[in-house]
Amino acid sequence: MQTASFNSLLETIFFIILFYYAFKFLARLFLPVVVKKVVQKAEQNFQQQYNYQQQYQQQYQREDTTNSKDKSTKPRETKKVGEYVDYEEID
DSSP: OOOOOHHHHHHHHHHHHHHHHHHHHHHHHHHHHHHHHHHHHHHHHHHHHHHHHHHHHHHHHHHHHHHHHHHHHSOOOOOOOOOOOOOOOOO
């Protein structure tokens, strides 16, 4: 069975600190590029959704104008309700 020595403890702490600073350095280099790509992708998605919404709204407005023209040419019938019945209370 191996026992831990003071040298191996220092070596482990050294490697942990080395990996921490290496990761921090690489994050400073590559993180702005990654964030820029993510923001551009989100911007493209928002633009695409906006375009779809505009197309849908224009199509809806065209259909609404054609439907309103059709409705205005046809006379509208009023609904006939029927007779009014008055009920009396019985004691």
